[in-house]
Amino acid sequence: MKTLLRLLSKIDRPGHFTWLAALFFMAFAPAAMAADIKLEAESGTRNGVTVASSMAGYSGTGYVQGFDNSFAKNVKFTFNLPAAGIYELSIRYATPSGEKGYVLEVNGQQSSGMFTNVTGFGTAQGGMFSLPAGANTITLGGGWGFYFIDFINLASANIPLPAKPPKTLSDANATVSTKNLFSYLVDIYGSKVLAGQQEINELQEIDYVRTHTGKDPAVGSYDLIEYSPSRIQYGSNPAGFSERAIAWAKKDQGRGIISLMWHWNAPTDLINQSPDKLWWSGFYTRATTFNFAAALADKNGANYQLLLRDIDAIAVELKKFQAQDIPVLWRPLHEAAGGWFWWGAQGAGPFKELWKLMYDRLTNHHQLHNLIWVYTAERAKPEWYPGDAYVDIVGIDIYENTAVASNLSGQWTELQNLFNGKKLVTLSETGNLPNPEYIRTFKTWWSWFAVWPGAEYTRKQPTSLLHAVFNDPDVITLDELPDWRKSGAVTGSALEQALSQLEVYPNPANGTHLTMKTMARSPMKATVGLYDAKGAKVTEVTAQLVSGQNQVRLPLRQVPAGIYVLSIRKGNEQVCRKVVVKK
Structure with a gap:
């Protein structure tokens, strides 16, 4: 040496x-480099659980068993870290009785996850965590219970930005507006998140969000549930719900982005019994005896024709959007792998067949070319994926019963392992607002998020948090959307295309400096400046960017709190980012 x-x-x-x-x-x-930190379960503090060694393949002197649905039965690890940093947490486990859920608490922050069914011991990604130097605590238990824990491993994390997928839709005949919307979603992926809000008939959640934030979401998410023929047979009245969504989409020069889902009431065989199997809950597996696998197997049968009838009824509504040149983030057959909806009750094979039937019926038979197909994934269940030819975006629905929103990095990482560079990944439903600070720190750059409506979800969020998220500089709302229908509206300049992976941090900033980081395709001389809300220059530096990674720092010591614009200029071209300074 x-x-x-x-x-x-x-x-x-x-x-x-x-x-x-x-x-x-x-x-x-x-x-x-710092070595991994291995926390053997048998060495942790056990509450209602015991050490065992009868199953082969464990590490150390044994593993811990006896977990059930209660978080009170847990194993707790208290340990010291030599240095603060972001760590990737993994769990070595066994599930002798099938797939199980678990709850993880790291320094008081709870998250949940799934242990897939494995033979012997397997490894699950628990997510990434920002841990301080010195004492830390991790507790694991609860969930669905009945699993074994061998050890927890902590490794220093190197978090990359998500790779952008190709700007190619599964439907080669997609309309120009649909292609340009998808192009815009790809352009901002990894640098911005679109704010979304789920809407339902009875509530007006978008109005609620506007009242408390001064903003409309960029993505309005609506449900075609009431158009299911079996609901209409029982007297359901959609009352122009599609028209209401169309009217919202036309706000701000028609820049609103529409997402549509469909809680599909089973076409027939509704149980219709109280308390939890009434006709209006017919999208649940528990409320119907409809066997769609059998229906798909008999293409001359009456039930197969009922599947087509229902899809055709929804096509009528989707055509209303196409007639108004409104692209749709189309999210049917969601959460299938969970099994609680009837379209997932017969397993992965029949589900994929049903997805492909719907895709063909809507795209080819009904000539609907305004659809961007969003598949709702389950963690670590690639066998349910319909295939790249039938999917444009992969979403995940996350509901975590915790007052402090988790960083969601475990779910993000699992989907990135499967789809990074292939598909956009989005938070298609969530019970809690995602924290923009977590998004920036852990690079969980969801394409968009949509909070579920009602007192348990949207209206349970603190209004201060709702306002902060919808006014965050990296969260795009309706008023901040460009005219995405025009090709090149977002990255039309050569400068924007020459600067990839552009990051501005910390943002909001409360220190002495602001850092701009970017990858330049070739060397260039650029001017980086900060401007206030009136357009007055606050500070400016001239930077000679090299080919590859670059960092430019702007002093903030004398800059008062407020909203600013960071401008990167080369000649007559410029790229801008919104920056918030807090003091």
Whole structure:
């Protein structure tokens, strides 16, 4: 090593220095990196659980068993970290009685996850956590229970930005507006998140959000549930719900983005018994005996024709949006792998067949070319995925029973492992507002989020949090949407295309400096400036950007609190980002 250091000290030719320095770090840096921290379950503090060793393949002196649905039965780890940082947490577990859920609490912040069914011991990704130096506490238990825990592992995390997928829709005949909307979603992926809100007939949640934030969501999410023929047979009246969604989409020069889902009441065989199997809950597996696998197997049968009848009824509504040149983020057959909806009750194979039937019926038979197909995934269940040819975006629905919203990095990481660079990933439903600080820290750049409506969800969010999220500089609302129908409206300039992975942090900023980081395709000289709400220049630096990674720092010591615009200029072109400064 001393010989190599002497060589490095004598080299003054940049190319040689870079090569030898790289050799040095490849050879010796791993030894200096922090080692993983392994927390054996049998060494933790056990509450209502016991150590066992009868199942082979465990680490250490045993594993912990006896977990059930109560979080009171848990194993608790208290440990010291030598340095603060972001750590990736993984859990080695066993599920001898099938798939199970669990609850994880890290320094008081709860999250939940799933242990898939494995033979022997397997490993689950628990997510990423920002941990301080010194004492830390992790507790694991509850969920669905009845699993074994071998150990928890913590490793220093290197979090990449998500890779952008191709701007190619599954429908080659998609309308121009639909293609341009998808292009816009790809352009902002990894740097901004679209604010969304789920709407239902009885409530006016978008109005509620506007009242408490001064903003409309960028994505209005609506449900075609009442158009299900079996609901209409019982007297359901949609009362122009599609027209209401269309009217919202036309706000602000028609820039509103529409998402449509369909809680599909089973076409027939509704149980219609109280208390929880009445006709209006016929989308639940518990409320119907309809066997769609059998219906799909008999294409000449009456039940197969009922499937087509129902899809055709929804096509009537979707055509209203196409007639108004409104693209739709179309999210049917959601949460199938959970099994609680009838379209998931017969397993992955029949579900995928039903998805493909609907895709063909709407796209080819009804010539609906305004649909962007959004598949709602379940964690670590790729066998349910219909296939790239039938899906444009992958979403996940997350409801965590916790007062403090988790960072959702575990769910994000699992989907990125399956779809990074292939599909956009979105938070299609959530019970809690995502925290923008977590999004920036853990790079969980969901394409959009949509909070479920009602007293248990949207209206349970603190109004201060609702206002903060919808006014965050990295959360896009309706008033901030560009005219995405025009090709190149977002990244039309050569400068925007030349600067990829553009990040501005911290944002909101409350320190002495603001940092702009970007990847430049080629060397260039640019001016980076900060401007106040009136357009007056606050501070400015000239930067010589190199090909590759660049960082530019702007001083903030004398900058008062407020909303600013960061401008990167080259000649007559500029790229802008909104920045919030807090003091």
